[in-house]
Amino acid sequence: MNRLPSRATPSRGFTLTELAVVLVVVALVLGGLLSPLATQMDVRMTAETRKDLADIREALLGFAVINGRFPCPAAATTASGVAGAGLEAAHDAGGNCPNASGVVPWVTLGVPETDAWGQRYTYRVTPAFAQRVSPPRSAAFDLGTAGTLDVRSATVGGTMVAGGLPVVVVSHGANGRGGYNRAGVQLPNGEVVDEIDNQLTNAGTAMANAVFVSRARNPDSGFDDEVGWVPRAILVSRMIGVGKLP
Template identity: 60%
Template sequence: MNANHRLPRSNSGFTLTELAVVLVIVALLLGGLLAPLSAQIDVRNTSDTRRALGEIREALLGFAAANGRLPCPAPASTASGANGAGIDPLVGTTLVACPSESGVLPWATLGVAETDAWGHRYTYRVSAAFAQALPSGSKAAFQLSTQGTLDVYSAATGGAVVATGVPAVVVSHGANGFGAFTSDGVQLWVGDSNDEAENQLTGGGFAMANTTFVSRTRTPRFDDEVAWISPGVLFNRMITAGKLP
């Protein structure tokens, strides 16, 4: 056989143009799949956090029924595992008032999760009169006539009143986490939403700019989840527990 007589070689490879077209198609398909998946994860996290807030509300009411007061906020800047992390500062001390009315939820004292579904701590503020140490011989730190100092609105400016005279408020800072504290005791960027700013801690986590909060429908710039203890529900739970009147 003539060595120069060879069978034609078939070209089974792809050109660069064909590869580019395939990559574009794959990217489009993945993008179409990832967007709904991201939305599903956000919906699930929101649902899980709302359920957790319901459990937190019950834990706060249970604490009040057992101890005659609401718990004090835990220090926001204390990292998990450090001394005092997630602990009500009044527990086991001789203090008669909360060192601060603002901080994070005392998760360890209440026996609830430290963070929401996005891994951020819950901001917690309490009206001081509802979190005092019990006077000698008293079953509760407050009376039926005690007024809360916290209010909830539908917007930071010009919003309608949602709740007034509230004893305590708990905030999840949502998926964006703006203003939330992490388990390391570090506050995330506060963002640029006035409505979300109403729900955020100031002063290194020991204060808040005012006594008002915002609870509203979610938007691209607002995704906080806000829960509160209403006076009527708290008083009814205390009466049932024999702490009031």
């Protein structure tokens, strides 16, 4: 006797509710994985930028030892690859920099053009320390001239972190606000007053004042700048060490 073929039991698919639950679980798992990854990336990029700032400081000190002055700022609005990009600006007939503010002259110094987030480093120099001079050095190095730049922990009511500085260098952090990119274009203004205090004005040739803000990074507050500088004491010590100062 031949048996009739058994009818296959239809497989039961997922309901919309079950699919929704699965998608929620997957989203939670991915979110839990991506958050630590983003934190790790931020830590790595911050460390890379701080290393750049340390290298820039050494390059500035080396330039000062060789030339007896600091370099003029490079033009912030010149796009990468265009003639003159990354070179220190030419001095005027009186031996002065055309502007005390701009971006780090990365070609002149042989340092990275941008921070880890792709924005150029803002650079401000005390004019007396960047005057073109005959060897061996600017008079400011000899006369004990103090720099005109200060770094505080906040724009309003902040404590002094470092004062009388010849030069200050700023990375505008992960949000890049106030910084210039490789195309020579400035990103939107900073989100908070401390960040605004660190950015360039007047098409990248000036700054609001001579006070910069360096404090613990707090991206949640909108402030994520990294600030470096050359203390005058280190400059003098380096010059003495190579016999350029008595």
